[in-house]
């Protein structure tokens with residue numbers, strides 16, 4: 001029944017959905033997108049399992065395939081209460097799927113939550129800014145943003161050629177850190193906007209050591225997972241290693257921390273490697289893109305669920321979602337994490353005016369990934385609670 005319902009979402013014949021896994025998966029995704037609720041009908045499809053074991057099955061366009069009883073090894077008709085039991089089980093499974101997505105206690109008032117599009121937990125507003133601060137923030141506000149994490153790449157404040165190429169220009173070192181944070185404090189005075197201050201720090205500093213002084217000025221710290229690091233593209237093992245390091249360093253710097261863009265950086269690097277080999281991107285499979293090996297998602301859920309370390313789902317996800325193979329891999333990688341209690345952030349990662357012209361419609365991918373408004377509001381609530389506590393208790 002749920003499978004027929006899902007086939008309807010797709011306008012497909014049941015027969016196609018039953019015999020082709022791609023249509024089945026697509027039908028499930030459409031159902032999720034339409035209702036925010038998934039189901040797992042094929043897992044308990046006895047006809048399919050029976051057919052795999054050699055049972056004779058009749059195929060119809062408009063209803064599910066029955067086993068041909070007359071050709072069964074053991075002749076007995078299913079009893080009415082068995083059918084009832086199966087329906088009950090399917091209902092329970094579907095309901096459990098919905099409950100897993102239900103808001104946590106204390107998240108029932110829509111007014112107490114920010115919509116996905118209202119949050120940008122990764123907006124560059126330092127060295128790389130191409131216009132003055134107010135004009136830059138105006139663009140975000142005009143597109144609906146209400147909560148911002150303003151930040152910059154910390155390494156730009158160290159002596160290097162790169163920093164001098166940019167227009168905004170801040171002093172290097174400690175003077176630059178303070179000037180940037182003072183600019184962010186200025187933005188925070190704007191009515192109708194909630195602003196948090198942050199840094200984006202290269203993941204390699206988790207290995208080589210961090211710079212403490214600027215980190216103590218930040219409300220939140222994001223770790224830049226890079227596609228340019230040596231070695232393989234980011235994957236389950238490297239992410240688990242980074243998360244362990246981040247949880248360790250968070251003991252010294254007790255602020256919420258975000259793992260920036262691990263999933264899209266893998267896709268970027270996998271595609272880049274394919275191009276270098278002269279391989280056409282359309283020959284890449286979901287397995288080439290898949291981030292996790294078996295067991296790694298569970299390990300990550302164990303580390304992250306209930307912690308103050310978040311994973312970013314940035315706006316470049318929209319681009320990869322246009323490719324059905326990338327989309328399939330992203331859903332397989334991210335959805336079980338969301339359902340297992342890992343918390344995510346919504347963000348643009350905008351650096352430039354060109355970035356700001358790309359529409360920010362996180363619901364178009366977050367719904368399919370199982371990343372909900374409730375999930376993504378957790379970090380905002382935590383940051384607001386920390387701020388309120390500091391203001392009230394001055395500790």
Ligand SMILES: [Zn+2]
Pocket residue numbers: 122124200260349
């Ligand atoms: Zn960034």
